[in-house]
Amino acid sequence: MMAQFLEIKSANPGLLLFYRMGDFYELFFEDAEIASRALGITLTKRGKHLGQDIPMCGVPVHAADDYLQKLIGLGHRVAVCEQLEDPAEAKKRGSKSVVRRDVTRLVTPATITEDKLLEPGENAYLLALARIRASDQMAYAFIDISTGEFRLGETAPARLLPDLTRIAPREIIVPEALFHDPELRPVFDQFGRAVSAHPAALFDSATAGDRLARYFGVTTLDGFGDFSRAELAAASGALAYVEKTQVSERPALQRPQRETGAQTLFIDPATRTNLELERTLSGQRDGSLLKAIDRTVTGAGARLLAARLRAPLTDVAAIAERLDSVSQFMADDGLGATLRAHLKALPDMARALSRLSLNRGGPRDLAAIRGGLAVAASVHQVLSGADLGAELHEARAMLGAAPAEVADALEKALDDDMPLLARDGGFVRTGHHDELDEMRALRDQSRRVIASLQADYAAETGVKSLKIKHNNVLGYFIEVTALNASALNASDDAKARFIHRQTMANAMRFTTTELADLESRIANAAGRALEIELAVFEQLRALSVAHADAIRDAAHALAVIDVSVALADLAASEGYCRPVVDDSRTFRIVGGRHPVVEQALRRQAADPFVANDCDLSPKDGADHGALWLLTGPNMGGKSTFLRQNALIAILAQTGSFVPAGQAHIGIVDRLFSRVGASDDLARGRSTFMVEMVETAAILNQAGENALVILDEIGRGTATFDGLSIAWAAIEYLHEHNRCRTLFATHFHELTALHEKLDRLANVTMRVKEWEGEVVFLHEVGQGAADRSYGVQVARLAGLPDAVVSRARQVLDQLEEQNRDKGAAALIDDLPLFSAAPAAKQSVPNAVRSAIEAALDDLSPDEMTPRAALEALYALKAVATKKD
Numbered sequence: 001m002m003a004q005f006l007e008i009k010s011a012n013p014g015l016l017l018f019y020r021m022g023d024f025y026e027l028f029f030e031d032a033e034i035a036s037r038a039l040g041i042t043l044t045k046r047g048k049h050l051g052q053d054i055p056m057c058g059v060p061v062h063a064a065d066d067y068l069q070k071l072i073g074l075g076h077r078v079a080v081c082e083q084l085e086d087p088a089e090a091k092k093r094g095s096k097s098v099v100r101r102d103v104t105r106l107v108t109p110a111t112i113t114e115d116k117l118l119e120p121g122e123n124a125y126l127l128a129l130a131r132i133r134a135s136d137q138m139a140y141a142f143i144d145i146s147t148g149e150f151r152l153g154e155t156a157p158a159r160l161l162p163d164l165t166r167i168a169p170r171e172i173i174v175p176e177a178l179f180h181d182p183e184l185r186p187v188f189d190q191f192g193r194a195v196s197a198h199p200a201a202l203f204d205s206a207t208a209g210d211r212l213a214r215y216f217g218v219t220t221l222d223g224f225g226d227f228s229r230a231e232l233a234a235a236s237g238a239l240a241y242v243e244k245t246q247v248s249e250r251p252a253l254q255r256p257q258r259e260t261g262a263q264t265l266f267i268d269p270a271t272r273t274n275l276e277l278e279r280t281l282s283g284q285r286d287g288s289l290l291k292a293i294d295r296t297v298t299g300a301g302a303r304l305l306a307a308r309l310r311a312p313l314t315d316v317a318a319i320a321e322r323l324d325s326v327s328q329f330m331a332d333d334g335l336g337a338t339l340r341a342h343l344k345a346l347p348d349m350a351r352a353l354s355r356l357s358l359n360r361g362g363p364r365d366l367a368a369i370r371g372g373l374a375v376a377a378s379v380h381q382v383l384s385g386a387d388l389g390a391e392l393h394e395a396r397a398m399l400g401a402a403p404a405e406v407a408d409a410l411e412k413a414l415d416d417d418m419p420l421l422a423r424d425g426g427f428v429r430t431g432h433h434d435e436l437d438e439m440r441a442l443r444d445q446s447r448r449v450i451a452s453l454q455a456d457y458a459a460e461t462g463v464k465s466l467k468i469k470h471n472n473v474l475g476y477f478i479e480v481t482a483l484n485a486s487a488l489n490a491s492d493d494a495k496a497r498f499i500h501r502q503t504m505a506n507a508m509r510f511t512t513t514e515l516a517d518l519e520s521r522i523a524n525a526a527g528r529a530l531e532i533e534l535a536v537f538e539q540l541r542a543l544s545v546a547h548a549d550a551i552r553d554a555a556h557a558l559a560v561i562d563v564s565v566a567l568a569d570l571a572a573s574e575g576y577c578r579p580v581v582d583d584s585r586t587f588r589i590v591g592g593r594h595p596v597v598e599q600a601l602r603r604q605a606a607d608p609f610v611a612n613d614c615d616l617s618p619k620d621g622a623d624h625g626a627l628w629l630l631t632g633p634n635m636g637g638k639s640t641f642l643r644q645n646a647l648i649a650i651l652a653q654t655g656s657f658v659p660a661g662q663a664h665i666g667i668v669d670r671l672f673s674r675v676g677a678s679d680d681l682a683r684g685r686s687t688f689m690v691e692m693v694e695t696a697a698i699l700n701q702a703g704e705n706a707l708v709i710l711d712e713i714g715r716g717t718a719t720f721d722g723l724s725i726a727w728a729a730i731e732y733l734h735e736h737n738r739c740r741t742l743f744a745t746h747f748h749e750l751t752a753l754h755e756k757l758d759r760l761a762n763v764t765m766r767v768k769e770w771e772g773e774v775v776f777l778h779e780v781g782q783g784a785a786d787r788s789y790g791v792q793v794a795r796l797a798g799l800p801d802a803v804v805s806r807a808r809q810v811l812d813q814l815e816e817q818n819r820d821k822g823a824a825a826l827i828d829d830l831p832l833f834s835a836a837p838a839a840k841q842s843v844p845n846a847v848r849s850a851i852e853a854a855l856d857d858l859s860p861d862e863m864t865p866r867a868a869l870e871a872l873y874a875l876k877a878v879a880t881k882k883d
């Protein structure tokens, strides 16, 4: 047996092997050690290998799903190895022969389909990467096998991390060469165990087209769109992995759809994390933007909303279509409520369909499709006749195209209560299949006949306690106590009628020809009934899978409706407005709020959130947006204000209403933020280093249509270094990037910059001072703060009184010393950033004076061209000599 184990194990490297032994899956060697630690189960020993004890642990088959879930959650991949024959059959080959076993499925984080192992509102993407060296192309393809979604697109080393964080795959598979490429290593390191290397053959672009065509049963990919070689290679890698993990089954996948970077708002990874879009910095869903806005009532709706939030759009028309859908339900909330009532009953059709297509589904999955199609029909009915915008119109059309044939067949065939497994039978409705009804009647009737037979035999033999019983060894038999046995075996007549089967300590068992006949009729009827049910199951399964595309479209349409109704509900209850989104560079928010903080304050029954305006639009006649320099006290609400404006832009481009009185947003193509402090010690970066890396990314990448929010740049280092960096960054943003920018700072010296930079405006968080206390108004107003009230805030935080009063003394002295040396002077002394000479062009003073002296001696008007050339050579010689 160990030989078999080792052979299967070596064919599945990198996977934990669940080796079936009777009612247990057992793990051996290192697998056992890893699993026992991860699952908290006992590690024992079983036999020896090469003279050493073999470590072993096991999990019962009936509880395997829970254990698998835990292992997958920790990022492990598992190969499930089943017994492929009955142990009795193996015995026939000889007493020592081993039961045939093989791996029937690989369970990996992104290739699971069991409801228990999946989060209803989250996608479980598998992503494959490929690179074509010759043309320097790189592409990704990702699949959610639990829903059939399949997308691909091009990427590049610099864009890889943003793309991967956007898609957030559970598993990433890459060719060996890419895996070991030092340039990409830091990106892969961020995803840890989720990334695995695979042989290059999986990603072979030469055979990729064939693999795709074969999978989708087409002869040419022409109808799929125009894919690059790298995209094909990535798609082939993803498909090959799916085929490998599912062993013999094929999930019903959608045809691959292409994504292009230009369609979506680029959000860099740091911004994505800092803005806490899907999770907070500490990894919780509570407190994230998604959690605050998610009012969907279906799993598919929740997944769609998350996917949209992950990739807001940049296309004005597409955004308007989504907003129209929300407006529609805002205008008619009765319609939304009716639809919601239907949607609440919606099962997860896409996932049920995927399990059915993988032959892993049961009657409940068929029932889910039946239920889903019924909801589709009633939602279609509710929407019929309504005057709908483009997106909802299309959704209604998809619902109209839901396969009535499948709905009908399932409705007619399936009973109300469903067993978990098809082999348990009992899910086909009475009246659906004549022979099945007949067999069931026979089976049930025969059971009744047995009951009357028992009464007959009791009367005939005079043994009142005579019973007809059943067990798996004897089937049906008559049982009497040992004392009563003589009534059945004393006479020859009786012996001929009651055939002796078994003698027990206190009882004797008999059968009769009548009973044996009935027995075989019952067994046959039950067996035949199950056979028919399984055939019905298979036919319904095949019918559903054959209509996979239409069913999936209907499921998608319902998700779109769920999201639109949910966003309308959110907008109505939270007082959100419809943003105007266009191709300008406007950014004007009136009465904007932070969607998450606002709800949190309400929950805590604290003071209500103070709404604030923000206007970064180009000023009259200007082409480019403004830069707001925000100062104000600690705890004044600067970070909240910065984030809320970024979140409003994201929500607007997602197609949601926004927390504001009015909002007009010119499409933002890239969103950057540098907020909050965190270090990245795992990558050897201090807090300040992280801050600088992120700032560098912004200054290097932000274009004219970007939105940038920067919070306290330069605070992580010495004051003057920090101030200088912040100063230079603002000038660069204003003169070079020229994008809409919000910049919060405690360096009040920076406010002097507005004298030089015409698109820079100073704004401040207002406070009131009252009897030495500071009161935060959370209001953004024009002007600049003159102090940070840091000491007051420290006092509020509970610093000891002695420390607070000493800090006050020190502060007074420092302020006294600094009074006359304000940075305002710098404004006149320093030329503007763009005009300042670049450092590498500067010439040392000594050289400058030598050259200046030489220049003074020249009078160009009197020089011949030749003399001028000689003078030039001479000047050059001076410069190089002093270098």
Ligand SMILES: Nc1ncnc2c1ncn2[C@@H]1O[C@H](COP(=O)(O)OP(=O)(O)OP(=O)(O)O)[C@@H](O)[C@H]1O
Residues within 6 Å of the ligand: 597, 607, 608, 609, 610, 611, 612, 632, 633, 634, 635, 636, 637, 638, 639, 640, 641, 778, 779
């Ligand atoms: N507009 C607002 N209305 C009501 N409360 C607010 C508002 N903005 C912020 N707050 C409250 O003030 C707290 C502090 O806000 P925030 O962290 O934005 O201040 P900050 O100015 O960035 O502080 P620091 O400079 O210390 O980082 C928030 O946790 C929130 O509870």
